Amino acid sequence: MKRDKLSDQQCSVARSSAVLGDPWTLTLLSDCFLGVRRFEEFQQRLKLSRTTLASRLKLLEEHGILAQSQYELKPPRFEYRLTQKGRELFPVISTLLTWGDKYYSDEAGPPIIRHHKTCGHDYQAYIACSECGEPLELNDVEARKRPQNDNHPAVERGPVKRVPGENQASR
Amino acid sequence: MKRDKLSDQQCSVARSSAVLGDPWTLTLLSDCFLGVRRFEEFQQRLKLSRTTLASRLKLLEEHGILAQSQYELKPPRFEYRLTQKGRELFPVISTLLTWGDKYYSDEAGPPIIRHHKTCGHDYQAYIACSECGEPLELNDVEARKRPQNDNHPAVERGPVKRVPGENQASR
DNA sequence: CTAAGTTGGTCCATATTATGGACTTACATA
DNA sequence: TATGTAAGTCCATAATATGGACCAACTTAG
Numbered sequence: 001m002k003r004d005k006l007s008d009q010q011c012s013v014a015r016s017s018a019v020l021g022d023p024w025t026l027t028l029l030s031d032c033f034l035g036v037r038r039f040e041e042f043q044q045r046l047k048l049s050r051t052t053l054a055s056r057l058k059l060l061e062e063h064g065i066l067a068q069s070q071y072e073l074k075p076p077r078f079e080y081r082l083t084q085k086g087r088e089l090f091p092v093i094s095t096l097l098t099w100g101d102k103y104y105s106d107e108a109g110p111p112i113i114r115h116h117k118t119c120g121h122d123y124q125a126y127i128a129c130s131e132c133g134e135p136l137e138l139n140d141v142e143a144r145k146r147p148q149n150d151n152h153p154a155v156e157r158g159p160v161k162r163v164p165g166e167n168q169a170s171r
Numbered sequence: 172m173k174r175d176k177l178s179d180q181q182c183s184v185a186r187s188s189a190v191l192g193d194p195w196t197l198t199l200l201s202d203c204f205l206g207v208r209r210f211e212e213f214q215q216r217l218k219l220s221r222t223t224l225a226s227r228l229k230l231l232e233e234h235g236i237l238a239q240s241q242y243e244l245k246p247p248r249f250e251y252r253l254t255q256k257g258r259e260l261f262p263v264i265s266t267l268l269t270w271g272d273k274y275y276s277d278e279a280g281p282p283i284i285r286h287h288k289t290c291g292h293d294y295q296a297y298i299a300c301s302e303c304g305e306p307l308e309l310n311d312v313e314a315r316k317r318p319q320n321d322n323h324p325a326v327e328r329g330p331v332k333r334v335p336g337e338n339q340a341s342r
Numbered sequence: 343c344t345a346a347g348t349t350g351g352t353c354c355a356t357a358t359t360a361t362g363g364a365c366t367t368a369c370a371t372a
Numbered sequence: 373t374a375t376g377t378a379a380g381t382c383c384a385t386a387a388t389a390t391g392g393a394c395c396a397a398c399t400t401a402g
Contacts (some may be wrong), residue, residue, distance in 0.1 A: 002361080002387090006194050010282040012271025013201035013264060014194070020267070023185070023192030025178050030184035034314060035331035045328050048172040049365050049390050054351065075397045079347065085274060090309045091266035093184060096191070099259055101182025108323035111181040111316065112330070118311045119303035127262040128306075129297045129312045131192040132290035135299075138261045143205060145282065152279035157216050159283070160206035166339040173358090210379050218393080220361050227378060246368045248378060347400075357390070366381075372374085 010155050019063050020092070024048050025056050030093050032066070032086065034112075037079040065089065094125040181326050190234050191263070195219050196227050201264050203237070203257070205283075212232040236260065265296040 007018035020026060024046065031045055043053050057080055060066040065086040082089075094114075099112040101124065107156035116123045129138045145155040178189035180189040191197060195217065202216055214224050224230040228251055239249040253260075265285075272281040272295065287294045298307045316326040 003194050006198065007275075008267060009198075011198065011201065012268050012275055012281055012283070015275035016267050016271035017194035021192060021197050023174050023188035024218075026188040026192050027180075027182065027185045028176065030182065031328070033309070034329070035333050037331075040348085043350095043396090050351070051353085051391085052389060072349090072398095075349080075399090077398095084206045085244040087309055088270055088273070090307075091190070091296070092263065092270060094298050094307065095262035095266050096187050100187035101196030102259070103256060104178075104183055104186035104322070108181055108320060109317055111328075112183070112314050113317055115313050115315065116289050116300045116302060116305075116307065116311060117313060118308075119300060121300075121302035123312075124301045125262070125298040125306070125307055126301055127296040129287045129290035129292070130295045130297055131287060131291060131319050134289060136261075136265065136287065136294070136296055138204070138258055140263040140287060141294075142286050144286065145285050146280055146284055149279060152277070153284040154264060155209060157202070157282075158205070160208075160212075162206050168389095211377080214379095220363090221380070222362085222382085223360060226360095243378090244368095246370095249378080343402100345400100348398085349396100351395085353394075354392095355390100358388080359399085360387070361385080363384100364382085367379090369377090371376075 007055055009157070010153070011157055019059065019065070020089075022056065023120055024052060025060065026093070026096065028053075028060075028091060029065075029086070030097070032082050033090065042080075059085070065170075071073060091125070091127075095127065098124045098126070102110070181324070182328055188280065190230065190236070191260075193227065195223060197264070198207070199224075199227055199231075200236075200257070200260060202255050203251070204261065204264055208252060210251075213251075229309070231257070247317065262296070262298075266298065268296045269297070 004018065009015060018091050020029070027046055028042060031042060036045060038044055039057070041054065042057075043050055046053070057066065061068065061080070064083055067083050070083055071077055071079050088148045097114070107159040117120070128134060129136050143159040145158040148154060175189065177185045180186060190316055198217055199213060202213060207213055207216060210224065210228070213228075214221055217224070228237065232239065232251070235254055235264070237251045238254050240252055242250050265289070268285070275280075284293050299305060300307050314330040316329040319325060
């Protein structure tokens with residue numbers, strides 16, 4: 001299967017990956033959250049080819065993650081800003097950053113430190129349950145296919161049943 | 172700059188992206204969390220070429236995210252399991268899933284429903300602050316470079332200062 | 343007025359990757 | 373003996389990424 005057919009899959013990760021699953025795209029979004037907005041600025045920071053940058057920005061715009069807004073009339077110039085949909089990627093970038101900080105920092109520690117103004121401390125992000133607010137642990141969750149429905153195709157890539165003792169999270 | 176030089180950057184997202192920033196890799200990891208472990212199983216579910224699958228599994232193994240474990244002696248056969256480092260990607264996949272469920276579900280809703288056994292409800296994931304436990308909102312956080320240190324190179328891709336009123340999270 | 347600079351791109355030839363299909367190895371089963 | 377299974381590798385072709393040159397539409401410095 002071609003990569004671009006991933007977006008037709010019945011899987012939220014596959015569909016999201018079709019847009020975000022690119023090293024430049026993820027890094028570019030990270031820069032967006034750091035306040036970067038302009039073509040030249042992205043290009044100089046990421047040091048990627050202008051062609052690739054243009055194609056990534058276009059894709060993110062098509063998906064409604066970034067939107068162009070005019071900041072100069074003559075000549076007309078635009079900058080790229082996160083939309084609401086784009087801003088909702090903050091949890092994805094945050095958790096990626098937390099993982100990267102832990103496993104890919106050098107001896108000097110994470111290059112960028114994030115600070116929670118509300119409580120006044122530097123932080124890392126963790127995930128919690130929308131229903132009870134408790135931290136989400138891999139062993140406390142399970143997945144199931146949505147109920148079968150005549151109006152919609154059955155879900156193909158469901159969770160795999162493993163025999164007890166062979167926990168999916170085991171070493 | 173070539174994609175594979177991203178891992179040398181002083182940025183946790185760039186370094187993580189160098190491994191994870193690929194649509195197949197993210198979808199493959201998602202399947203790992205659903206209990207998938209074997210080459211054939213990945214290939215049939217993801218419908219990607221065997222060549223690409225082999226290269227992704229190898230990369231994930233080299234990065235210590237998956238580990239092979241023997242499940243059959245004659246002939247020797249191995250399956251791929253998440254390591255501790257790999258299991259710590261659960262927050263990344265979870266938040267990606269939450270975002271994808273919201274923006275890329277069809278009318279039948281998310282194909283896979285996730286359940287929190289601890290509280291007994293179906294859930295979505297949100298991120299919280301490691302220091303105070305409150306939900307993390309984009310507008311409540313700020314980023315800064317790590318302190319300058321003679322023994323380590325300065326951080327190049329820091330946050331961008333924008334003039335007040337031009338909030339990075341604004342529309 | 344002219345030359346150089348700025349910004350946000352596009353175009354192109356050349357690398358680099360991805361793709362599907364055939365093939366391989368080493369057994370097990372009918 | 374023939375067929376099947378699992379986990380790959382190999383190969384030719386197709387699709388993408390890359391860097392550098394180029395372009396358009398201004399602004400600024402001299």
